[in-house]
Amino acid sequence: MRKIYVLDTNVLLQDPNAIFAFEDNEVIIPAIVLEEIDSKKRNADEIGRNARYVSRLLDGLRAKGRLYDGIELDSGGRLKVELNHRSFMKMQEVFGEITSDNRILAVALNYHVEEQHKDSPRPVTLVSKDTLVRIKADVLGLNAEDYLTDRIVTLNEMYPGYLTLHVHPGIIDTFYNARFLPVSSLNLSYELHPHEFVIMKDELGTSKSALLKVSADKKKLEPLYLSNEPIWGIGARNVQQRMALELLLxxxxxxxxxxxxxxxGKTLLTLAAGLMKIEDEHKYKKLLIARPVVPMGKDIGYLPGEKDEKLRPWMQPIYDNLEFLFDTKKPGDIEKILAGMGSIQVEALTYIRGRSIPGQFIIIDEAQNLSKHEVKTIVSRVGEGSKIVLVGDPEQIDHPYLDSSSNGLTYVVERFKNQALSGHINLERGERSHLAQLAADLL
Incomplete structure (x- = not known):
């Protein structure tokens, strides 16, 4: 039986191709959704880009017929822009205020009531990224769902970059003697990923253990090549940080x-590694540090001063870490140091789009606030001889249309985990302070 799906505005602004994601069912776009999309199309950010894309997409579909009469989609489904089910009368008893959300709810409710009077009623579902809209739908007796098609993976299922194996102590001895271990000798029921770390522990309960890394071709386990010596005064305080430094260097x-x-310690470790590669080893020409001004592409002209002064509030966490690494004593010292070195550039992502960046160590902080399209735009800017590091916390999303399962950082982790040119680590233990760790766990 065909179903009816009523789409909220936020679904189309997050995924403009959501129209085609409902197979052979009927997709309803309330007229108020078109008005809300129209109000966003002049935005300079990702939301504006998606609004313009939806507008062009619907305009192209008009060639198949009148949208308010309904048109057939290639997927076998049907698309309709709704004009006849927007009466607010049935909503007034529960939600009296005529808001955009309530008008979308009214369309879904009117469809639901109409279907109930038919011999074979079709299920009506409201699809929205807005939690409160879904709650309101539940109050009205409507079925409501989150839009899950664009989700990459749940946070608990995201690739951590390492695993722990309990093995016979003889296997650990073999590794230490030969300095490598064939992956095939472990008889694993699953496949390891390139540059994935393996913590081996004695299954008999002794303290014998080993830390290994999967080779790029996934055929053998190798020792870590780097010692645990501090870099720029920063040393690994736990095993995940040591893994991170192995990848960064x-x-x-x-x-x-x-x-x-x-x-x-994500940002601090990355900055220390970048400084070592730039200043000590001269592997790259420049250290480029950027973070999104959320929402990305938003005009920041309302802040006073020149570009650097406008960027300073957004970039302050980066400067805090640099002041720690350079051990500055007075306010303003870090600006003098950076100006004198000339090899460190701090930018907003607004100014990176469209550039080609060869021979640089690139750090993208707060990458969880990037959409899939934005992260593709940024990673595809990386030129020959450059290294890019994406840093972020998928649990702290500031973007209004992203979550822990649909952001650009999670997208890159999952899509690149099988590639020999990439590596990933999820840092679990807080090292800033006991209070900071407790706050991250409890709040």
Whole structure:
């Protein structure tokens, strides 16, 4: 039986192709949704881009017929822009105010009531990214769902970058003697990923253990090549941080992703590794540090001053970490240091789009606030001889249309986990302070 899906505005603004995601069912776009999309089309950010895309998409579909009469889609479904089910009378007893959300709810409710008077009523479902809209639908007795088609993976299922194996102590001894271990000798029922870390522990309960890394071709387990020596005064305080440094300092891995809660050391470790590669090893020409001005592309001209002064509030967390690494004593010292070095550039992502960036160590902080399209735009800017590190916490999303399962950082982690050119680690233990760790866990 065909179903009826009524789409909220936020579904189309997050995924303009959502129209085609409902197979052979009927998709209803309330007229108020078109008005809301029209109000967003002049935005300079990702939301504006999607609004313009939806507008062009619907305009192209007009060639198949009048949208208010309904048109057939290639998927076998049907699309209709609704004009005849917008009466607000049935909503007034529960939600008296005529808001955009309530008008969308009214369309879904009127369809539901109409279907109930038919011999074979079709199920009516409201699809919305807005939690409160779904709650309101439930109050009205309507079925409501989140839009899940664009979800990559749930947060609990996201690839962590390492695993723990309990093995016979003889296997650990073999590794230490030969300095490598064939993956086939472990007889695993699942496949390991390139540059994935393996913590081996004695299954008999002794303290014997080993830390290994899967080779790029996934055929053997190798020892970590880096010692645990501090870099720029920063040393690994736990095993995940050591794994992160192994990836950050490996020139054969041009894409690294680091995730973790606040205080796990993601940004500080990445900056220290970048400074070592730029200033000590001269592997790259420049250290480029950027973070999204949320929402990305938003005009920041309302802040006073020149570009650097406008960016400072957004970039302050980066400057805080740089001040720690350079051990500055006075306010303003870090600006003098950066101006004198000339090899460190702090930018907003607004100014990176459209550039080609060769021979640089690139750090994208707060990457969880990027959409899939934005992260593709940024990673595809990386030129020959560059390394890019995406850092962020998927649990702290500031973007209004993203969540922990649909953001750009999660997207990159999952799509690149089988690629030899990338590596990933999820940092779990907070090292900023006991209070910071407790806050990250409890709040």
């Amino acid at each position: 490996n020139d054969d891995i041009p894409l690294v992703t680091l995730t973790g809660k606040a205080g796990t």
